[in-house]
Amino acid sequence: MFVTGVGTVSALGVGVGADVVEALARTPAIGPIRAFPTAGLRSHLGAEVGDLTPYLTPEEVRRLSRVCQLAVVACRLAMADAGVEAGALPGLGLVLGSQWGDFRSSEEFARGYLARGPLGLSPMIFPNTVMNAMAALAAINLGARGPMLTVNQAGIAGELAVARAAGLVAAGRAPAVLAGGVDELCPIVFRELTRLGTTSPRGAGPEGCWPFDRRANGTVLGEGATTVLLETEDSARARGARVYADLTGVAWGNLPAPAHGFPTRRRRAPAVIRRALAGAGREPAEVDAVYLTGSGDPTQDVCELDLIGVVFGTPGASGPRLTALTPLAGDHAGLGVLAVAGAAVATLGGGRLPPLPDLRTPVRGGFAFATNGGAGSRSAQTVLVHGLARGGGHVALLLERAGAARRERAAA
Amino acid sequence: MTRPRVVVTGVGVTSPYGLGQEAFWAGLVAGRCVIGPVTLFETDGFRSRIAAEVPPDVAIRRASRRRPRGDRLAIAAADEAITDAGLTRAELAPAGIVVGGIGGGMLEVETWYWRLQREGVDDPARRTALRTVLPTAHAELLARRYQTTGPKETVVLACSSGSAAIGLAADLIETGVTPIALAGGVDALTRICFMGFNALKLLDPEPCRPFSRDRRGMSLGEGAGFVVLEDAARAAARGARPYVELAGYGLTTDAHHMTAPHPDGEGSARAMVEALERAGVPAAAVGHVNAHGTGTVQNDQAEALAIRKVFGPESVLLTANKSLIGHTMAAAGALEAVSTVLTLVHGVVPPTANLREPDPEIPFECVAGAARRVRLEYAMSNSLGFGGQNLSLLFRRIPDRRGTGAA
Secondary structure: OEEEEEEEEEOOEEEEHHHHHHHHOOOOOOEEOOOOOOOOOOOOEEEOOOOOHHHOOHHHHHHOOHHHHHHHHHHHHHHHHOOOOOOOOOOOEEEEEEOOOOHHHHHHHHHHHHHHHHHHOOOOOHHHHOOOHHHHHHHHHHOOOOOEEEEEOOOOHHHHHHHHHHHHHHOOOOOEEEEEEEEOOOHHHHHHHHHOOOEOOOOOOOOOOOOOEOOOOOEOEEOEEEEEEEEOHHHHHHOOOOOOEEEEEEEEEEOOOOOOOOOOHHHOOOHHHHHHHHHHOOOHHHOOEEEEOOOOOHHHHHHHHHHHHHHHOOOHHHOOEEEEOHHHHOEOOOHHHHHHHHHHHHHHOOOOOOOOOOOOOEOOOOOEEOOOOOOOOOOOOEEEEEEEOOOOEEEEEEEEOHHHHHHHHHHO | OOOOOEEEEEEEEEEOOEEOHHHHHHHHHHOOOOOEEOOOOOOOOOOOOEEEOOOHHHHOOHHHOOOOHHHHHHHHHHHHHHHHHOOOHHHHOOOEEEEEEOOOOHHHHHHHHHHHHHHOOOOHHHHHHHHHOOOHHHHHHHHHHHOOOOOEEEEOEOEOHHHHHHHHHHHHHHOOOOOEEEEEEEEOOOHHHHHHHHHOOOEOOOOOOOOEOOOOOEOEEOEEEEEEEEEHHHHHHOOOOOOEEEEEEEEEEOOOOOOOOOOOOHHHHHHHHHHHHHHOOOHHHEEEEEOOOOOOHHHHHHHHHHHHHHHOOOOOEEEOOHHHHOEOHHHHHHHHHHHHHHHHHHOEEOOEOOOOOEOOOOOOEEOEOOOEEOOOOEEEEEEEEOOOEEEEEEEEEOOOOOOOOOO
16 A cells, blocks of 8 residues: 655645655754634743744635644645546545644534524534534545544644555455544643643653753644545556655554553563564564654553563664654654654655764663764664554554565565 | 354443433433533633533532533443443453544543643643543543453544444454453533534524424534444353344444545445445344434535435434434544444434424435334434544344343
């Protein structure tokens, strides 16, 4: 199954596949939140998306909620990147993952009632309160008439959307599926997550995003949407599509864990990673790089490294190089899909692995963290995108250079 | 490679009739409409002030009083489905859990937020409701409760969420991802949903009247429905007695309008055709359609056109469960799937309530007044959701299998 298009909107920038390499080479886009006041809260940092109006029609600027705008722009860019016009791919599917959906609209809708009673309710806002609004608007925009899903999941909604989209293709339900993740920085969500102690700084120490570092003390939220077009080999070949990568291994499952927590060490079984590798016919030693969730939550970071360590061992520099995009663009549902795009375009296509920009003292030894901008890294043939969420949600996506995987299959 | 057949080996229900599939089926067959005044929250000033609530003794069990209402509804139905399937903990361990949800724990968050905004009281105990506000909270809870390791998914397809969860779970089995899955949908009534449909003027002030000439809108409800799906070979190997086979399903998108179905039912018709084609079943083999049948003018008209396109005029018997238990949102597709399963098992089509004068524009016989005994081989359950989300599940009767009253 091929990745043939990329559209991305994040604090790193707005663009298509060709822009991903440059975007991931930029300095971290995390900074003080400007869109709403954070005075009185413990957290003040976020990774905000800039002005989207150049990518929208005046009507879309006026009528679409912000998170719907993010989704529509990313979907449109991915289709343009793939060279597909709206309605041109019969049976096109669409799967969007989101953690928070349009929570801003839910609050706005409720405020209307609390201020003016039933007369204060806006029938225009209400449809946005249902989480499939982003996908539905994007489907209308693209003329996507195949299966459409919205996947809700904390932490790994984007990765799960890619896995689910691959599942729809594998089940023969669509020849091509646009898969993505989308979330926005929303004042009430930011405030309450901060008060619940999810975001950095938890406890003492400065605020920041340092996954896998001893300084890690919580996540920093971001926003954006990234989508990738997945196609069967037949569909891509029939239309002469450019291929970024081959998605050869897909697996997702659950690690039994406490509510909002992570599995105990005894239950950190990486069956999902192994299934993805087995699905692709690959051995752990063949994986050159891993994009991790790397939320910056200390427990989560350690749990994720434990899972990686069980599969790949802890051989130090000879192991796969590990990275995460959270320090660059903040934690949001689009980030896992940006990792897929980064793996496909930047790492497999461009030989670049975005580094963990400020990793000083890793919480675990024996891993080859990417800290130098990819210099000296092997020419990657196989990259794993790994997702781990609170509650035990677990996803593994294996991407390979399209030509290499195909040649090997033909030889076999 | 031959794909595995998928069978239903357990069902569980929490509905406005109470706890369990027996109460559900008895209520449906009796044609008992349980749509009444809303008691969960204030409704002053709204055009419609009714809905079908789950009875308090079911929804508020002492042992789980602190859980969000939606979670309580889900647990009761899921527990029943698993017990009904006769699964051991080990047999259940690899299961996928696929849940259709919309409201999540929103009812409890609303309670916190209303008080915060109206009285300025920020109750820290209620504020923690935000941890379970997302639709995914139900799947998280169930996976934790049953300690499963298979795929854990929450899908939001508006009013098609519950049926989509069942279809997608079947895909997991057909493609070899997992041999067993717990799938369904759940939603508790929420203020936002109630206010929203009122704002859209889509709620009937009286109990809804699907397919009736004088229909004026829908009625809301709440509940949860779950099924256990299994690879048929695995089910047989462990001695399970399946209810029915899930022969196929179709999932399509209108790509037309956010809140209105395509006026000629084009997307819904494609979903039905897809379900038939994937099952390799001719339309003429289907004798019954459990319609989405909300009672809104647009929905019923578009759905009838779609059914006519696929099955021809006067070819299938319709029923609309929503006339009895309201539109239970993310649970609707799952509850109606369970109703369709039991219809095949018992050979009885439950009636549509409040259907005094059928709409002459709708060229089908809608079972009204009393339940109809009929022998069926295949039956379909339709769902249509906001955003143009169409889902059709096609079930096949398994001769001489489970059930008590097969015709």
